[in-house]
Amino acid sequence: MTATAAPAPRLVGGRVGVLDLGRIAGRGLGARRLRSGLTALGIAIGIAAMVAVLGIAESSRATLLAELDRIGSNLLTVAPGQTMFGEDATLPDEAVAMIGRIGPVEGVSAVSLTGATVRRTDRIPSGETGGIAVQGADPSLLGTLEGGLATGRFIDDAVDRYPTVVLGALAAERLGITSLVGQPLVWIADRWWAVVGILEPLPLAPEIDRSALVGMDAAREYLDTEASPTTIYVRAADKLLDDVRSVLPATSNPESPEAVLVSRPSDAIEARAAAATAFTTLFLGLGAVALLVGGLGIANVMLMAVLERRNEIGLRRALGATRGHIVGQFLTEAILLAGAGGVAGAVLGSAVAAAYATSQAWVVALPIAGCVAGVLGAASVGAIAGLYPAVRAANLAPTDSLRA
Numbered sequence: 526m527t528a529t530a531a532p533a534p535r536l537v538g539g540r541v542g543v544l545d546l547g548r549i550a551g552r553g554l555g556a557r558r559l560r561s562g563l564t565a566l567g568i569a570i571g572i573a574a575m576v577a578v579l580g581i582a583e584s585s586r587a588t589l590l591a592e593l594d595r596i597g598s599n600l601l602t603v604a605p606g607q608t609m610f611g612e613d614a615t616l617p618d619e620a621v622a623m624i625g626r627i628g629p630v631e632g633v634s635a636v637s638l639t640g641a642t643v644r645r646t647d648r649i650p651s652g653e654t655g656g657i658a659v660q661g662a663d664p665s666l667l668g669t670l671e672g673g674l675a676t677g678r679f680i681d682d683a684v685d686r687y688p689t690v691v692l693g694a695l696a697a698e699r700l701g702i703t704s705l706v707g708q709p710l711v712w713i714a715d716r717w718w719a720v721v722g723i724l725e726p727l728p729l730a731p732e733i734d735r736s737a738l739v740g741m742d743a744a745r746e747y748l749d750t751e752a753s754p755t756t757i758y759v760r761a762a763d764k765l766l767d768d769v770r771s772v773l774p775a776t777s778n779p780e781s782p783e784a785v786l787v788s789r790p791s792d793a794i795e796a797r798a799a800a801a802t803a804f805t806t807l808f809l810g811l812g813a814v815a816l817l818v819g820g821l822g823i824a825n826v827m828l829m830a831v832l833e834r835r836n837e838i839g840l841r842r843a844l845g846a847t848r849g850h851i852v853g854q855f856l857t858e859a860i861l862l863a864g865a866g867g868v869a870g871a872v873l874g875s876a877v878a879a880a881y882a883t884s885q886a887w888v889v890a891l892p893i894a895g896c897v898a899g900v901l902g903a904a905s906v907g908a909i910a911g912l913y914p915a916v917r918a919a920n921l922a923p924t925d926s927l928r929a
Contacts, residue, residue: 550857560826565866567822568906571815572870572899573877579892580878587890588882592728598791599631599766600670600729603757603777606786614784615753620777621663624757627776629765632669635754636733637661639744643690643737645700647712655699658736659713660755661744662691669758670730677705677722684721685740688713688747691722693734711737714748729790730758819866820906827859827914835921842923851919859911860904867903871896 554561603624605614617623625633641659642651667679678684679691690711692702702709702720709720718739727733744750757777761769770789774782831838838851875891882889 546853546857547861549854550861554858554862557830561862564819564822564826565862565869567819568816568863568866568903569819569870569873571813571817571819572867572903573874574815574870575813576871576874576892576895576899577877577881579895580875580890581881583890583892584878584882584885584887588887591888598789599761599763600790601759601761601766601770601773602788602790603759603773604755604786604788605778606784608781608784614778614781616755616757616778616785617780618753620754621757623776624759624773627761627769627772629762629769630759631762632665632760633757634663634666634669635757636663636666636736636738637741637744637750637753638755639739639748639750641714641748643696643700644712647715647717649712655696656735657696657699658732659690659744659748660733660736660738661741661748661750662738663741666733666738666758667724669760670727670733671760672727672730672733673725675723675725677720679722679724680738680740686742686746687740688716688718688743689721689739690718691724691738692720693724693736693738694726695731695734696737697723713737713739716747732756816903816906819903820863820910823859823862823907824910824914826862827855827911828917830858831855831914831918831921834918838918838921839923842921848919852915855915855918856908856911859907859915861907863907863910864900864904867900870903871899874899 603616603620605616608614621633621635624630637660639659639661643655643657643659644651644653662680664679664681664685667674675694675697677691680689690713692700692711697703697720700711702711702723705720705723710717711720712718724733739748741750759769759773766789770787773787774785778785841851875896878891879889
């Protein structure tokens with residue numbers, strides 16, 4: 526009986542797992558730390574710019590909407606417009622009372638603009654007013670606007686007919702009056718007026734922020750102001766706000782409803798919230814350009830790595846590594862490089878956005894989805910940029926690589 530020879534063993538290509546590729550790629554990047562770090566920095570700058578822009582825009586928008594939720598969106602303003610002949614219209618003296626009879630109306634107050642100017646002292650020329658208007662106001666105005674006092678008191682029956690004034694937040698700042706210590710005075714219509722209160726900012730009524738408010742009786746007695754209101758503020762039930770808005774022109778001025786302007790101040794805040802993201806696309810485009818430059822840097826670095834590591838590639842091919850293994854190795858390096866830059870950029874951009882929002886006293890709203898998308902986008906850029914160098918490395922002939 527003759528013994529048969531055992532068949533020669535076949536060489537079977539080994540399988541390289543994802544973890545193996547990660548370790549090999551990590552060692553390859555670690556061997557060139559400075560070059561890898563600088564390349565990842567380019568990606569990080571692009572992602573950081575994009576995340577920071579998204580974060581700042583989102584924080585601004587969230588702050589505006591939070592302010593809108595706090596002060597409510599059910600405030601309407603009624604003001605005179607123009608007649609069909611192009612003349613300036615006026616609101617009837619009874620407009621406030623007529624609007625108050627509308628069922629869903631929860632509060633109504635008026636102001637009357639005077640022609641007076643306000644100055645800090647009597648030695649300042651009359652033309653220098655700092656843009657501060659003097660308006661006669663109803664005692665109920667602060668309640669209708671749901672505003673607050675920074676200090677002092679608002680106009681009431683006790684001071685309505687005396688030369689006393691309440692300053693809006695911006696008016697007080699321009700006049701340099703921050704407290705009522707020492708009873709500050711302002712000069713209005715050749716007379717000293719005592720400042721009895723300073724308002725907190727009113728986002729829905731910025732014109733009040735820029736005004737000095739006096740009682741209606743005092744405005745008529747000392748400033749020769751007509752009783753006709755120039756702006757009427759109306760609070761109405763939320764669910765019936767549109768219905769109230771539709772009947773306000775005919776109710777406030779039955780003779781000329783077409784000459785009445787009705788607006789909703791909260792629309793302006795919502796428009797600002799929308800405008801907070803208006804330039805986001807532009808800045809995202811700039812960030813995308815930086816990301817593209819970073820991708821080109823990755824492609825360049827990976828091509829250099831292929832040329833420098835031809836011996837390594839030839840040795841691995843000679844030991845049984847397939848072309849797929851080589852492609853996977855260099856492609857993983859590119860993805861790790863870009864992914865590390867993406868993570869660093871997301872962290873940096875979030876920190877910048879949070880710091881800026883904090884400095885502006887805004888709500889800090891970090892774009893989590895933007896951070897995730899940024900990291901994934903960076904990894905995608907790395908994959909695209911590293912594909913050609915990886916394929917080129919896989920196509921190198923082992924003998925030529927070892928001979929080099």
